[in-house]
Amino acid sequence: MGITKFITAVAVVAAALSQAQTVDITGACKALSEAYPRDTTFPHTSAYDSLNVYFVNTTVQTPKCIFTPRSANAAAFAIRTFTSHKTIFAIRSGGHNWNSGFSSTSSGVLLDLLYLNEITYRANSKTVKIGTGNTWGTVYKALEAYGVTVPGGRASPVGVGGLSLGGGLNFYLYEYGFTCDNIVEYEVVTASGKIITVTKQQHPDLFLALKGSGAPFALVTSFTFKAIPAGKIWGGSVYGGASTVEKSLEAVAEFMAPGGGIEDLNTHLISVVALQNSSGTISANVLFYRDDVSTVPKAYENLVASAKGEELANTLSSGRTIADLTTEIGGSSAAPGPRQRLVPWTVKDPDAGTLKELNDIFHKASSPLLPKVAGFTATVTMIPLGYQAAKGKNVIGLEKGVNYLVMSLLVGWTEEKDDLLVRAAVWECYERITEYFKKSGKLGRWM
Template sequence: MFLKSSLTTSFLFLSSQVFQSADSRKPEHIFLGISAAKIACFDIRTTGSEYNHLPRDPEFEYLRTINFYQGQKLMIALSDHSAWATPECIVSPRSAAEVSSVLQAITAADAPFAVRSGGHSPNPGWSNIEGGVLVELSRINEITYDPVSTNVVVGTGNRWGAVYAALEAYGRTAVGARLSPVGVGGFLLGGGLSHVSNEYGFGCDNVVEYEVVLANGTIVNASTNSHSELYWALKGGTNNFGIITRFTLKTIPMSKIWGGVITYKATQAPAVMDAIHSYHAGHISDLKSAISVQFILGAGVVLVTLMYAENISSSPVAFAPFDALPHVASTMGSKSFTEFHDEWLVGGNANRYGFRESRGGTWIRACTKTSSQSPQTPPKK
């Protein structure tokens, strides 16, 4: 993303704090032999913060390595290197005012820090930090729906499963992540690809207003009418411009959907690729439809996730290329938006043992040539 020059100069200070080396020290820190992060943690602790966790505290190890989901402790480890990092302290503020106080202490000490909403990002330093201050936002979890505007105010510490469940009672939903445990903050600040993006755009396209804590502790609301350049920058600008504590989002009408996961044998990978090509060639213009494919060849399977954003009683024409293939298993059917996004949390799909995992993807051109070069079953060892 190319930023306007005024934004580059106005908000560079916070960016330098986020990506600062953990070895950074002020002269007085070097003289005293105390790290900047340790000083910041002490200052935050002495302000009476109830949720400032040091390594000796019972909750520290859990918060360092494990995600939250709807108030329950699930054995879902943070991604990749994030789970290995050990911060100097973990701070869990409950409001924008507390975030402001924490950020002022961090800035005053010139301490390195990381900010975590859900911890889904595998990028080192994004959701945890070695020897710095981890600002962990799970306690900022407001969800307030306004039936007049049909907008919803969502705290950045929420996960999308909680948002979907709260909005379901109103026959609405939000343009959110494709898996329930993904955090709200990182998803929206990174752009946000949703199962309903074909029809409603990225998650960030549906943000009406951001509540932002700037580097100096100032709390502002950014929208098209106020701090409009900051509002523009936050749509895909990640955490370079402030700590977001609250999002006001558009909601969309949603009752039940048709969807699920179809499991194919790995030996069917070429046929699945042909089905993907047929979908792109003849059905992708159906904006209600969405597909996601995982070739897990080492496990001997190909998983195809399909969702049709309409309350129907049978599979739509758009999914005919996949329905035509013989399959090992299928969860396709009519279900709520919440049920659909929770499917990966049950049975063998959930990572319930705390194993670390890494996933990646790529964009490829949908053509018959691609299909002919599709993944093949890996050779047996």
């Protein structure tokens, strides 16, 4: 074979492979488009491109088609279709995830639930039925008119489905437990394509399994939550420069200590240490208080004071709403980035020395990447669970009597060429941190 024919043959094979990557070889997409033409979109169309968007570029997938059911019946038809055609599929609620393949697929069909967006408050039972395709910002805004809310996500773009099935950290954690602890009913599609209602009385095993396990057992089309009273709140964020980081870590430890602010059930804290090319090292504390107080609550005095001397910004105020605060958080810490990687862990009974050691490990591992990696950022986020979080009946597996702190390392960067370097550094940092906590006996079992 001459070189020209060889090059031509290679080009033909490459084109065929490229085409195969976007063609549905099972027939499921054809079946969906025949039954629901307006709700089935294909690659290389504007409708497909508008749906096939991702929280971070490191999770981008190319589904063979995207199906957007507008009812539980349509979702059930999709599940039956996937089963009969032996089709790989993925389910998306809000798509707020850093892990590739968690809410999409390049090997099959993406089932995007965005049109399952019912929000119905039932005053007689004090419950709220919420479609899986909603995001939390939309939910909170809709419920303001009724003076109620539900313990859901803390950033407005987060989807209802993933957070509710995964457990669900929320502002009301200390009083009401995880988000999943507040669900009283699920509408689900089973693997056979049957629609069933799941409650404590109906299908009790599945009811428990759905509380914190993720989404392996059924496709949930709606959740019914217990509603809780909601009015104006106090909250916001306070940011400090590099000189405030150690004081902020001390304040987090004091908040979690016996007699500390965490014993006030109206509180919720998200504390961050961030390393950025643009602004160096900063501390940030996101504070929530359920009552509309006019001054800084006693539980937070040390955290707010930790930024004094190098305070960079302060949005703390009274008269706020859940929708307002989650929009603020959604526009900062939860904002989509070009390329990101996140790894979580939990710590038991942390103290100031423990957190300072963690900060040292974090800086030693992350700082060398600042001059090497374009757009590099690294943050450690700390969310106190306290003793109260273990009280719910779920499958999360927290030990009772343990003062938990959830932590995560999130790294962002700009260019694909740095992927391997950054991922290796993230893993090395994670291993150093978890090894330190293992040796000190403080590494939690819950990740």
